[in-house]
Amino acid sequence: MSQLIANALITAAIIALVAVGFQLIFQTARFFHFAHGVIITCGAYCAYWLTREGTPFTAALILSVLFCAALGSAIWVFTYRPLQARGAGPTILLLASLGSYIVIQNVISLWFGNDTKTIRQGVVHEGLEILGARITPVQALTMLTSAVLIVGLHFFLQKTRIGNAMRAVANDPELAMISGIDSNRVFIGTFAIGSALAGVAGILMALDIDMNPQMGMNALLMGVVAVIIGGVNSIPGVALGALLLGMAQNFGVWKISSQWQDAIAFIILLAFLLFRPQGFMGKKVKKATI
């Protein structure tokens, strides 16, 4: 039982990281940023490439996260912003992001090949026994990093000037501009932070269960489900959503065949869309007050 809880927490940690990054970008930019998935993959492959080239491990990880942040902002600056300047709506931006996803993923496939790659080398260690569950150091690191980053992001958005500016732009870009916020810089910052989180998620996934060029898409799908369950505007909600998903995926298949894992996630999604579309933390809208 404790192993199940541990597994659920590990799954949830990764989902939450992806979800929070996606949510941050979605909240501000208001369209489905598909390329977020490939940034996860980029984080993993960048770390893989750097360590193969002989970069010290920690430096490689930091550089990879920075690279992801730069890549995310670059996609905004060179793809979305010009399109938006020409009056493109969310649908066109969605297609553009899907295009970026496919292009970048194929570049990765071409360069590194389609098979799985491994960062770690040498012996496989048995997990440490913690409260009756086996957890490897990497998995412990995953949970810790995820928790720290999400709590950190929450306070960053609530307490700092830049965080307030980001929330202001998310709420109403025009009003924010009128009050003197440089929305362009806020957009770049948002994409950078969101993408850095995706990069961290990618690296942690790769350290735990290796990488292939398709890894980002599955992670993104689960992340977006968590965003919808948790409520589009609330970070604690998204964290809770990820936790619920992780629990459901791991406990749900306890008595049935494991191939139903993804189906369970989508059944939860459908249930939320039908009965509570505003998510965990969203407030119910009263028609009279609009």
Add this chain to the structure above:
Amino acid sequence: MENRNLKGNRISRSLGSILILFAIGFSMAGCEQPFPARDEQTPAVKRSFLKKLLGAKKPSKPGLPDPLVLGAVLELTGPGAPYGQWSKKGLDLAVDDLKAKGVNVRLIIEDGQSDPKMAVAAYTKLATVDKVPVVITTTISGSVMACAPIAERNQVILFAPGSSSPEITKAGDYVFRNRISGIYETEKAAELAYKQLGITRMVMLLVNNDFGLSYGDAFQKIYEQAGGAIVAKDTFASGATDFRVQLTKLKALEYKGIFLVGQVAECGYVLKQAKELGIKTQWISTIGVENSKLIEIAGDAAEGLIYTAPRYELDDMGTSGFEQKYFERFQEHSNLYAANSYDALNLLVNAIRSAGYTGAGIKDALYKTKDYPGVSGLTTFDANGDVVKPVVLKMVKGGKFVSYEAAK
């Protein structure tokens, strides 16, 4: 604030519908391979097409046409790629050797992408557009089963040098393979588990496709007949990398061994994650794991794994020089998949030489083949287009694949 929530409300609805659409789309597309690879030998397609346009007739009487155009659907990408690539290397060697003997073979190679859907599309194209009488395929048993009806309908030989699913035995008259049926492998595995190791309770962990499920069924039948008990059976998706759920479920059970059937990367992750979860048991698997990728992924977690393998000894091959040629050209040791593919092409050319360039003729000639001395051993087809060759036990020891008898 209310306004914003209403927006959020609508947004999450539209987000959700987009997400569901894409989830469906991606699961249908299998999202496996972005590159539908064509082989460098593509010009052959154009040439044969041109010939058809000009009305050139293919000779149907005995004798070899020049060039001798044959088709192949190989798993060049996806989870089955290691096996498909080996097969291609074996075929490349065979094409060169035949050329040296004056037989000009042109292989039109299509990528089956480890996906039955793609294999069917490629097979149909080869059978109906290129109109080849023979298509060589590789390992993915699901792809072979999916292509078998097309082979029967178009009277195009399907020759599978690497497929082992017991189901293929009854797949049809035009379906041949020179790899032994998995029945013999599972018999050996069951005997090892029950008789030699004295394991009476086992768990099966299978890849959820024709290969895994048919091996599982065959193993369960033989093992239970012998007196053993299968405590549990769980499956995983082809290409999966996270097996913690399946393994955690196993932790609560009482058993002494696990029969693991999957492609090499999947098996590697299972072994690694099992060790991380503290599962200590006797792992028994099949030839599919014999690939350096297993050691790369699982490291020392693969130690002690025992698996069944059709007999293929490198030093026995010295006489034919296959291993030597293979090593010189590809800088790696030859293996069963490459050797079977090499033999397959030679068997087929022999059949065409005696029976002509038609599917029906080649079929009859193949059934008449007796003790063909190939690089993978003697080949004789039975009434089902299957062969019988010896099976041995091997194990992982010190990061190497060694004979179980010698190592235990």
